[in-house]
Amino acid sequence: MKLTAAITLLLLAAAKAHYTFPSIANTADWQYVRVTSNYQSNGPVTDVNSDAIRCYERNPGTGASGVYNVTAGSTLNYNAKASISHPGPMAVYIAKVPAGKTAANWDGKGQVWSKIYQDMPRLGGSMTWPSQGARSIPVTIPRCLQNGEYLLRAEHIALHSASGVGGAQFYISCAQISVSGGSGTWSPKNRVSFPGAYQATHPGIMINIYYPVPTSYTPPGPPVETC
Template sequence: MKLSIAVASLAAATAQAHYTFPSIGNTADWQYVRTAANFQSNGPVTDVTSDAIRCYERNPGTGAPGIYNVTAGSTLTYNAKASISHPGPMALYIAKVPSGQTAATWDGKGRVWSKIYQDKPTLGGSMSWPSQNARSISVNIPRCLQNGDYLLRAEHIALHSAGSVNGAQYYISCAQISVSGGSGTYSPRNLVSFPGAYGPNDPGVLINIYYPIPTSYTPPGPAVETC
């Protein structure tokens, strides 16, 4: 009985340490963000080769109820449920919805994603991550975007168990936004696909962050795009 209680307590503690990204701005959970498969469990994706690495959708093909209007050049917050409790890099990617589809219907497949935000650790006696314990991440929506619908993908890679292959944990969701007021000159140089952007052995993914403490760190994926 005591063992069962201990196992149950450990499982509960582990679940509490996990998190989701269910909302943007000051909106309700899953109103403009597609319901993620971990909306109840908070569990991560661990296989970078699976389709779940794209938007981690509970029901692929079923969009969120709404599309959020955003002005190019403005700042938007992407919110974590609870807080980002694990160490690791935070990134946001954006993908333009093709003509004839909407942010609520498009699947986001192909080499269509560009990175618009990335944080990196402070190095020294330990690795200090700017997103750890944060409840939201603020991202600037590039002023040079073309007007239209987009998917905005939030991704936090937890590295506390990343010393073995598939040990990194990915916490992901995709928001549906419609951008207006952009100059239309955005021309990303490094488009990636999900899956495809990362491999399980990439140095920013397969890493022991505790010993020996790394003296450098480069997040996986492309560089951040600018206008």
Template sequence: MLVSLTLVVATALSASAHYTFPRVAGGGDWQHVRRADNFQSNGFVGNVNSEQMRCFQSNHQGAQATLTVAAGSSVPYHASQGVYHPGPMAFYMARVPDGQSVSSWKGDGAVWFKIYHEQPGFGQQLTWGSSNKATFSAPIPSCIKAGNYLLRAEHLGLHSAGSPGGAQFYISCAQLEVTGGGSTEPPNKVSFPGAYQANHPGIQININWPIPTSYKNPGPDVFKC
């Protein structure tokens, strides 16, 4: 009985240390965000070559609705609880091809461009602005074309990343209709999976010792208009 109780408590603590990204703006959970495979488990993606690296989905099922936002605005993206693990927050976007539905488009191929990534503070330890936060601001570039997009939220947990395969990715994708904007086509687009390598120094890294004095985010540079 004691062993069973200990296992239950350990499982609960493990789940509570993890998180999902289920909501944008003023909507409900999984309303404008595609329901990720971890919606119950709060689990993570550990294999950078997994198709779940795209939107943390196995079935590519669309969200209930699409959020309309203006180019040049910011979209509040909410975690299910404060982000517990140390590591960078990042956002990517991908434009749905004209004539295709945002609800059924898979987002495959080299279609993703990065709009934000977080750098740590350096000192006696790395400090992250995302730590314990539950709401993040995704900046929608003012010059991109109007249309339907997937907005991909990614938090990379680095607490166990000193060993191969130890990094933890917490991911989801929101469905957006972007209005206004311009005609700029972002360069340096990448695919998921494919954008990251497991041995990238920003993915396989010991953040505890020796304390890093620099950090290289995985993936492309942040797109700026």
């Protein structure tokens, strides 16, 4: 009984240290963000080659109940619950919903994702991360987007146990948005697919961030696209 209680306490502590990305702006959880498989457990994705690395959906194909209207060029907060408690990089990707699909029913498959946000660590005696401890990440929606519906993918990679293959923890979700007011000149140089964008042994994914302290860091995936 004592062993069972101890294991339960360890599992609860681990769950509290993890997090989800359930909302954007000042909206309710899972109103515009697709419910993720970790919506109760808070557990991460660890296999970069799994379909879960795309949007980590609990019920693929069902979508969220709403599509959030946003103006191109504005800033949209992507919210963590309770906070981003682990060290590592934060990135946000965007993909335009193709003709004949909606943000609620498109699966996001294919080489369609462009990175629009990436933070970087401060280097020195240790690696410190601007997103660690944050409850929301402000993301600028490119002013040059074509009007229409998009999926917005939040991704935080926790690197505290990332010294071996499969040790990095990915916390992911996808929001459904509709963009208006864009100039329509968006022409990204790099588009990637999920899975496919990352390799488990990429030095930005498999890394010991503690010793020896890295003197540089290269995040996985493409560079950030700008207008």
